[in-house]
Amino acid sequence: MVVIWPRxxxxxxxxxxAFSKEQFADIDLKVIDVDLTEFHSIPDYLIDHxxxxxxxxxxxxxxxxxxxxxxxxxxxSKKYIDYDYNYKRMxxxxxxxxxxxxxxxxxxxxxxxxxENLFIHAYAGIVKGSExxxxxxxxxxxxxxxLEKANRIMAGSGNYVGVHIRRTDHNRAIKxxxxxxxxxxxxxxxxxxxxxxxxxxxxxxxxxxxFLKRYKDNIIIQKNKNWxxxxxxxxxxxxxxxxxxxxxxSILGSYTSVFSFFASKYGECELVICKEDA
Numbered sequence: 541m542v543v544i545w546p547r548x549x550x551x552x553x554x555x556x557x558a559f560s561k562e563q564f565a566d567i568d569l570k571v572i573d574v575d576l577t578e579f580h581s582i583p584d585y586l587i588d589h590x591x592x593x594x595x596x597x598x599x600x601x602x603x604x605x606x607x608x609x610x611x612x613x614x615x616x617s618k619k620y621i622d623y624d625y626n627y628k629r630m631x632x633x634x635x636x637x638x639x640x641x642x643x644x645x646x647x648x649x650x651x652x653x654x655x656e657n658l659f660i661h662a663y664a665g666i667v668k669g670s671e672x673x674x675x676x677x678x679x680x681x682x683x684x685x686x687l688e689k690a691n692r693i694m695a696g697s698g699n700y701v702g703v704h705i706r707r708t709d710h711n712r713a714i715k716x717x718x719x720x721x722x723x724x725x726x727x728x729x730x731x732x733x734x735x736x737x738x739x740x741x742x743x744x745x746x747x748x749x750x751f752l753k754r755y756k757d758n759i760i761i762q763k764n765k766n767w768x769x770x771x772x773x774x775x776x777x778x779x780x781x782x783x784x785x786x787x788x789x790s791i792l793g794s795y796t797s798v799f800s801f802f803a804s805k806y807g808e809c810e811l812v813i814c815k816e817d818a
Contacts, residue, residue: 541569548576553775560681574607575600614659621645623662643668677806682779690783693762699736701729702788702809703751703759704781706797707744716795719750721814725792730758739788741781741799743767782806 545555555571579601585594614620623642630638646666649658660666667675694700705722706713729736738759742748745767752759762781768774782799785791786807792814793800804811 541567543569543571544574545571546574546576549578550769551775552577552770553772557772558683558775558779560683563681575603619649619653619657620659620661621649623660623666640668642666675805676808677802678808680806682783683776686776686779686783689762689780690787693760693780693784694739694787696737696760699733700788701726701736701738702785702791702793702803703738703740703742704785704791704793704797704800704803705740705742705744705747705751706794706799707742707747710794710797712796713794716815717793717797717813718816719747721816722751722792723754725812725814726755730755739784741785741803 543555547554554573556573580593580597582594582597585591585597621642623639643666646658646660649656703722703726705719706717726738729738736758738751738755740748740751740759740761742751748761752761762777762784765781766774766777769778778799782803783806785800785803786809788807788809790810790812791800791804791807793804793811795813795815800811800813
């Protein structure tokens, strides 16, 4: 099996740096890492006399062009199935129908062309539509260094509630999952148990500072976090946050955030979306 792992500016981390070597160790798996990050200016490199960077940039552009040609050929063939879907515009029923159709296409290919390779583009799990919600994420094995860091952060005892406040470029989460909505749910949790501890994950340093000030001894965070998603270090901090959230008894999440949803799926814990009634 060959897996194409794309890296772009919203998920700039290689497969090897994200996952354990034991991930899929029981099957013959080859992962091709494809760099889909933004191009850099060759004239600027010339001005700064960064000639080695120019060589890398030319190589990157050549590989990108070849990759795009290859994908174009696959899409015009009968060996390419697109499992991806627009989860923001599809209802749950529509997603189920879409996934069911793609599954049937895969089955037909295996029956008719079992000896030929099949290329699948997927964002969601490659399953029957009716089984999409039953997928377990517990078999995913992240890199050991992220697990070790998460273990140190979540080493204390007691009841934990994860809090994921999505900000920056997620307009729907910003509009619906307001600070007021999170504060209401967190205060309710504190009223039930004054010793409860929150693990806060957010992509906004200002939000982190605000909630640390309000909840003080009842809140913990990943210290010295690398903010953003443009490098392996920044993505690694995101993975650590996700693992910590998954270790909580429940998660207060952001509206339409895949990160909130996946953390709850990975930890098999309750997800409560914080949303103002209005």
